[in-house]
Amino acid sequence: MKIHALVLGAGVASNAYITLLDYNKSKVSVIGSPLDNKKIDAMKKKNRKSSYYPAYSKNINFFRDSEINLVNKKSINLIIVGTNTKGLQWVIKSLNLLKINCPVLLITKGLAQLNKRLVTISDLFLEKCFNQKIIMSAGPCLAKELINKAHTRTLFASKNISYAKYVKKILENEYYHPEISNDIRGAEICAAIKNIYATVIGSAIGQVGDLAINKENNYYNSSSGLFEQSLKEMAIITKKFRGNINTVLGLAGAGDLYVSVLGGRNAKLGSYLGKGVLYKSIINGYMKDITVEGAEVTKLYGQKILNLVGKGKLPLLRSLLIAIKKNSKLVIDWKQFTI
Numbered sequence: 357m358k359i360h361a362l363v364l365g366a367g368v369a370s371n372a373y374i375t376l377l378d379y380n381k382s383k384v385s386v387i388g389s390p391l392d393n394k395k396i397d398a399m400k401k402k403n404r405k406s407s408y409y410p411a412y413s414k415n416i417n418f419f420r421d422s423e424i425n426l427v428n429k430k431s432i433n434l435i436i437v438g439t440n441t442k443g444l445q446w447v448i449k450s451l452n453l454l455k456i457n458c459p460v461l462l463i464t465k466g467l468a469q470l471n472k473r474l475v476t477i478s479d480l481f482l483e484k485c486f487n488q489k490i491i492m493s494a495g496p497c498l499a500k501e502l503i504n505k506a507h508t509r510t511l512f513a514s515k516n517i518s519y520a521k522y523v524k525k526i527l528e529n530e531y532y533h534p535e536i537s538n539d540i541r542g543a544e545i546c547a548a549i550k551n552i553y554a555t556v557i558g559s560a561i562g563q564v565g566d567l568a569i570n571k572e573n574n575y576y577n578s579s580s581g582l583f584e585q586s587l588k589e590m591a592i593i594t595k596k597f598r599g600n601i602n603t604v605l606g607l608a609g610a611g612d613l614y615v616s617v618l619g620g621r622n623a624k625l626g627s628y629l630g631k632g633v634l635y636k637s638i639i640n641g642y643m644k645d646i647t648v649e650g651a652e653v654t655k656l657y658g659q660k661i662l663n664l665v666g667k668g669k670l671p672l673l674r675s676l677l678i679a680i681k682k683n684s685k686l687v688i689d690w691k692q693f694t695i
Contacts, residue, residue: 362435364437371503378413387427400418429456434461462478465477492547494546495606496607506531512524548653553589553590555648557626559686560579583613634683655681675687
């Protein structure tokens with residue numbers, strides 16, 4: 357079967373999967389969101405090349421949002437959604453316009469609101485989108501490493517596991533190794549909330565306690581303790597959203613959390629918070645104009661999650677929420693951890 361994939365969004369994550377499809381000799385049409393016009397124009401001219409935006413073959417074609425009707429939609433047999441959560445309404449509108457009934461792989465991570473309810477992104481699509489063949493990609497997948505062809509394992513989850521198998525067959529190769537699951541709800545919750553806990557674990561250097569000597573060289577015990585408690589809280593939240601808690605221990609949960617803690621924006625924000633820097637000082641100074649997913653999810657949905665689950669069961673989330681919303685010093689109470 358000849359593959360013609362449609363990719364919606366031209367961000368870094370999308371480019372990682374475009375590279376993957378290009379390596380697999382698939383045809384790809386990329387439609388940028390209304391905010392991606394400059395990127396799309398640069399890619400059309402093939403003058404953008406870096407570790408995040410590599411050179412592509414002639415199989416890859418780029419279109420502005422206004423050029424959506426130029427795409428040969430009759431030949432498309434896979435759709436990949438790679439916008440951030442702010443672009444989801446544009447994606448749904450575009451899919452409803454195109455009316456292509458093939459599997460849709462979501463690489464966008466986060467949560468959404470539907471009729472004032474907190475829902476997963478797949479629930480939003482199932483409610484609002486013409487296409488119901490939804491698969492969620494979750495797990496440790498740093499875009500730069502996938503672009504550079506490092507061995508990568510991720511999880512494809514769908515209520516209909518045949519859709520996950522279909523996408524796996526298209527994308528897997530010598531270095532990309534997807535697993536499949538029918539626990540799409542658990543995979544999505546883990547993908548959304550792991551950034552919260554990566555931020556908390558990133559604060560370990562400042563959470564070793566007042567008695568600790570030479571804190572910068574003695575925080576691994578503290579980091580490990582925060583990691584374990586994070587997995588417990590992720591399991592509690594996942595169960596509340598009717599996901600399988602075993603998913604928390606796999607690629608979508610522990611695997612993705614591990615990668616996020618090793619580096620990236622969430623852990624960096626956590627390191628500043630751990631050192632006592634206030635949230636507003638960080639985002640207005642050290643990390644100005646940088647979107648940190650863990651902070652955004654915490655601000656938008658942290659209180660809703662606490663209300664649903666019970667704040668006594670989620671001390672790490674509660675501590676981070678207070679630090680961000682009240683712009684106060686991050687203080688973690690080790691005596692309140694879930695047993």
